Amino acid sequence: MNYVLNNIPVRTEKPRASGLTMVMDKGLSIREVEDFISANSDFVDIVKLGWATSYLTKNLAQKINLYQDAGIPVYLGGTLFEAFVIRDQFDDYRKVVQEFNLSFVEVSDGSITLSHEKKCDYIKLLSKEVTVLSEVGSKDAAKIIPPYKWIEQMQKELDAGSWKVIGEAREGGNVGLFRDSGEVRQGLVEEILTKIPEEKIIWEAPQKEQQVWFVKLLGANVNLGNIAPNELIPLETIRLGLRGDTFDHFLGDLKL
Amino acid sequence: MNYVLNNIPVRTEKPRASGLTMVMDKGLSIREVEDFISANSDFVDIVKLGWATSYLTKNLAQKINLYQDAGIPVYLGGTLFEAFVIRDQFDDYRKVVQEFNLSFVEVSDGSITLSHEKKCDYIKLLSKEVTVLSEVGSKDAAKIIPPYKWIEQMQKELDAGSWKVIGEAREGGNVGLFRDSGEVRQGLVEEILTKIPEEKIIWEAPQKEQQVWFVKLLGANVNLGNIAPNELIPLETIRLGLRGDTFDHFLGDLKL
């Protein structure tokens, strides 16, 4: 920090088990990755190469190495896992993970129809080799999953070996955890939290209001994902009560 | 491509006659252009220096050379053509095109009132010297042009020498082909396609939903324009059925 401010909430430190920020890279150039790391490496815990953008990324190995050398694990978006699975190329997927030395994977079924048993089998299998994040929730706005199903699936995926489960929101923040308008499905989130420990969940929350909502509910050290690279310092100020939105939240009885 | 995925639609290759992507640069710095090219040169066919931003761009010749040396033709936005024409400085405009070694121009009347005959005269004249793109549709949301007029103007402009015609949407994607809300004027597009060959049209489609709509209607190799530089890899994944939106579209009978 560049100066001392009192009464700032204490953030967990890297490597973090909670208070994680997951950033979505959807096609940064090599030099943009360098820039991103130079300004933000303390605030990012893990980078997702969004959906299947890695298929097209130039100098992919170099990009992944840059992140990993800066202490930031990288994984390939769940849609890519699904793209391999639907093509009956799961073994090829595992080879890609190996070839690029990835220690994390995401298992999801946002765009394909997969029995939950089969999904958990993938989690079991992959969790023997790498750290698994698994995602719950559909990318299809029309598929509303009731809260008890979210909870059941999250619990089973954690039991199957997922390190953490991710609540779906997409890049836009308008499905899954959120309504079309971006508004949080508050009842859903609260019901999930009655059963699943909060440190086991990463909430995708690309929009600022969504981030504010989660920080107000769960504090500075809530796990948040799908953050745009240029929104990382703004998010960190929201976590610390240093942006208008959460300014009052951590001040307690402090008054002029 | 960084790995092999089966059942991916075949994309045309550069130099493309169809399946074009036109990107709008609205003020990138020299180093940002280098970054953009390093990550995206395979996916971009032509760059437009948006409206009259070229008037203010530092190191304009260097920027244009960077793009051209990477095999990416550059042209100046149609609004600049109009800015010269309304000031009775058309000859000065031609000198600018020559001075910067541009092989493409855009002829449009989105902000000025120009008889269609006169517009076609400009197209005829310029098409003897350079490749002409001409744009149909007003930037004024209040000026609704009926479908038969779009068709008539597009046909006459192609007859006058335009290489392709561009359907207007602006940087925001909220006029011309689209409603205020960004929604596609579906009937308009379908009616145009009954008369004008699709490979002769570049659809301005800056918003993701608009891009998805056109890819679903016309396939991976639809011509799209006004794409933001950092949305190029995302667009390419949409074209290839590798983002949630179009994931199912190219899979045919593939099922788990």
Add this chain to the structure above:
Amino acid sequence: MNYVLNNIPVRTEKPRASGLTMVMDKGLSIREVEDFISANSDFVDIVKLGWATSYLTKNLAQKINLYQDAGIPVYLGGTLFEAFVIRDQFDDYRKVVQEFNLSFVEVSDGSITLSHEKKCDYIKLLSKEVTVLSEVGSKDAAKIIPPYKWIEQMQKELDAGSWKVIGEAREGGNVGLFRDSGEVRQGLVEEILTKIPEEKIIWEAPQKEQQVWFVKLLGANVNLGNIAPNELIPLETIRLGLRGDTFDHFLGDLKL
């Protein structure tokens, strides 16, 4: 300018007393700052390090020096001033301003409740040491301040020593001067202008429609703030009547 266009409105030149553009940097890396300066230094008069982002910025001194060496003064967002004040650390705030050689500060009360007398005391005190910008308007959308209060506060702050007063809009452009929807509170702005000289006001106007509205009302040389770094050349074209929105505005009787 890269070529000559007639009938372009005359812009003031740096250092500008009016026609100012204030840009918000919310976490650019060092190299991004270099890029920004290389493309835009003529068009930016002052940079705000948004709210308390400076707390977390790596290489903060280097960043500030880069801007200042390019002739662009830097100040720390008003929320940071408030964060120090609410913690009873005002003296620490002054030390930060000194340590980083800042010649500008912002005094605001967008997130704290401060008597207006006390706010003016801060302005008086700080204006003996540095140039003060003070901001009027709440960040809380629910706190509607009537026009006569805006005027009264602006006048008292100018009397207390503010160089200029800033009309609040936040990063999003959806409070203070604007409605939730981003629409300008037209009556408010017009009433303010009956009493406060326009060159004494910087209007925060992050959205394009807002910028267009102010340029149409007050001309090319209106003072505008909270401009995103990559929207600076677009804004300059709006000021000059070289984007569709203001194309007609400066043409007078010019007709084809």
